[in-house]
Amino acid sequence: MGSRPPRVTSSGSALGARLTRREDPRLLVGAGRYLADVTVPGVTHACFVRSPHAHAAIVAVDSAAARALPGVRAVLTADDLPHRPLLDAVAVPDLRKTPQPALAAGRVRFAGEAVAVVLAESRAVAEDAADLVRVVYEQVPVLTDPEAARTERTTRLCDDLPTNVVYEGGREHGDVDAAFARAAHVLSGRFTTGRFVAAPMEGRGCLASYDRADDRLTVHSSTQSPHLLRRKLAACLDMPEGRIRVLVPDVGGGFGQKIPASPEEVAVALAARATGLPVKWVEDRRENITAAPHSKDQIIDMELAVAADGTFEAIRARILGDSGAYSYNSASTLIESYLSAGLLPGPYRIRDVAWQVTAVLTNKTPISAYRGVGWTASHSAREVLIDRAARLLGRDPVDLRRQNLVREFPHTSPTGMVYDSGSFVESLDTAAELIDYPGLRERQRVARETGRYIGIGVSPYVEPSGWGTEGAAQSSWSFSSHDSVRITMEPSAEVTVAVGTPSQGQGHATSLAQVVAEVLGVDPAEVTVLANDTAAVPMSTAGTRASRTAAVTGGALTLAAQDLRDKLAAIAAGLLDRDPGELVFADGHVHVRGDSGPALPLGALAQRAYFDPAVRAAVPEPDLVVTRFYDPPATYSNGCVMVAVEVDPWTGGVTVIDAAAVEDCGTMINPLIVEGQVLGAFAQGVGGALYEHIPFDADGLPLATSFADYLLPTAAEIPPVRLGHHCSPSPLTVNGVKGMGESGVISTPAAVANAVADALVPFGAEVDRTPLTPEYVAGLIGDPDRPQSSS
């Protein structure tokens, strides 16, 4: 049976074991319980009335017809639900705030913004009623082009701000002008990263109930950050945090989109409080694609200074971020453009860096976090320029990168990131080996002779990971990292751990159990991970994001498990009349080192701790509950993605024909789960490189509103990926664990873009954006019968 992880026989075999996942059997038989599956007596279903216009004044709302429909319980607008708006919590100097109401008040700023919420006995009736709500709008000029929005003075999205610019700032690290003046070559160009949406298969959703007698709010939410949601609800509803309880059921993917508290969640909570009805909202796909936060969408003008021998000397970038209509709460628009700037040097030794970041409001869906955050865009722009440099210098792109990669650790990047350890060169070489780089080059040459165009792209990366306070600070980011965990051993010796970082599919019920089992010498199957209820778990202010759970929560759990083991050892030492230092925890027993006699079962030991007052002579407080806190030092994972593509010169269609992904995330807790993260992020990266983008028309209406026009890659588009590992444990974190999971989205779009550029060398074409749609690629090719050179 594959339903239980294999037995661990001794201490020291749980960490790093390729265990199948604890959560799988339940999910495989359809017994998962996602938000849509959660219900309470008297549940009322919400449907939002959303703006069909990108920018308009709300003149009147007439809900009489909707309210008259049988089964409708209420129709509520901003006027009915007074509240404090959502506000971003990021403290970067000069960042302007753009308060966002839960329901649009007086004005809508993007198509899809919620204007009213209908409550009814079923979602179907709520949808019928939403169609009957008549909203009178008065349209005002629409801003869709971020460059135009930047200079526009008359049409402004936020009346309190003088312009549409929410952030403008820059920094220079080193003497960049001198470096450029000195450089033998300067490569420059503009690169545009498309507008992605995370598109977890399960959309957002929540179910809120309010108990008037007690003034308590209970919210089930498909969130990544239950404590953060609680904090935001408390602020918006003006309630003490302690009166709000957030529960998290199984979550069907998040990828960052479910980090922030959403206006819809606030509206649902307000509606529940105002009406006394339990209110449930399950987002549909159209809402998820049009109204849930988007991401990426940066325009980067970049210059790279290169010495005659190929040394990268300096980078200069102007980054323009399209924020959409609001600088989104709890992340802010800077999650894209500003973080983008911090990773400009990437995995290379580049001494001088200068950047200028501008973030502007437009009449589009707000931008927020999505896997890889702003790093995808700057990484892509840099890597595309590096390939151009290789072509200019007549250098092999793998070789040119190898020359410039960071080799010595710790390495402090000019933007202040301290790469603690890594295998930058080794990962590049392993990727090239896995994909048979020389063989591919030969295949490319032969193919070109017959009019077929194969290209190879390489993209080594460094991923800021495992974010605690210091990691965030090295990205010049303010980030509240406060995580504590609790371990409890029951009298039966079963172990329960309580953490504030729920899983959206990352397998925490398995990996976190392994971390604890390693220390206590028990079977990971004996360890239950609880992460689903703010009333039952200690605080994690940030929740699951920024590739932090393995490093932060895992680290705290290791410390807590060590404390628990120490206490158990002290109790056992008293019972066995031994020194605690002689005791070994393994197989669920306490052994005496060098003594082959019978060992003490943990169950028997725990029984004594709970029920035998005599143990208190040695250990006065024998409770088997430990709480620990951990805020890890900054740590960075690294690796390399390589792909080969074939471009059809007639259609512009791109097929990824081969791929390799090498990951180094330090000590691995569970290689199976690590590989799952690598593969999943790779596929999302291919999606962003080739298909995924939400264009807007001149009226500010989104042109992708379903999976028929926002295309996710399927099994047919993703090639088998050759996987490789290196292991450079962090010298700084507990267990040497680093975070991982976002790198595929950071690095893969660049690998694919460069592979396409490489394929198109005979046509003299250069790529300058993602996604590389067939239309765009065909445009680059021009006449397929007329390659300019015949290399």
Place this chain on the structure above:
Amino acid sequence: MSPDRREVSLRVNGADRRVTVEPRQSLADTLREDLSLTGTHVACEQGACGACTVLVDGASVRSCLMFAVQAEGCEVTTVEGLASDPEELHPLQRAFTENHALQCGFCTPGFLLAAYELLAARRGPDEREIRTALAGNLCRCTGYQGIVAAVRQADEQWERDTPGPSSGER
């Protein structure tokens, strides 16, 4: 019964069931809401993602696009019909866990039934055929590699009557 509701009789996972539904109600909603079979997930309601895939008379169907009234007299298999006990997984489900073919699990029931249809029809599909057969199902988490590996393993391990194209090799 109100005039705008219809009675439907169908067999679900081997049991006779009778439900009263609005004519516009989807089979997916009926399975989830009237029969409490919440293993069938809904991720787009537009026929684009395959999360809601079930078998109707042995053929895969997007239950978000089929009305419950159309299932009158049909035999429906949902994920709960493959194996409902986590301790007694179907070989296909077992292959999914052994190959890390699921992360969040939201797409998984749809993939299981699409793969079931493929393997029930034939033995020995190669990588390309498997990927093509599963191209109507979206997974945002796994990158598909584990899913394809799981289907290959299940093809080997699932003892079934299906004739193979090259049964001599086995």
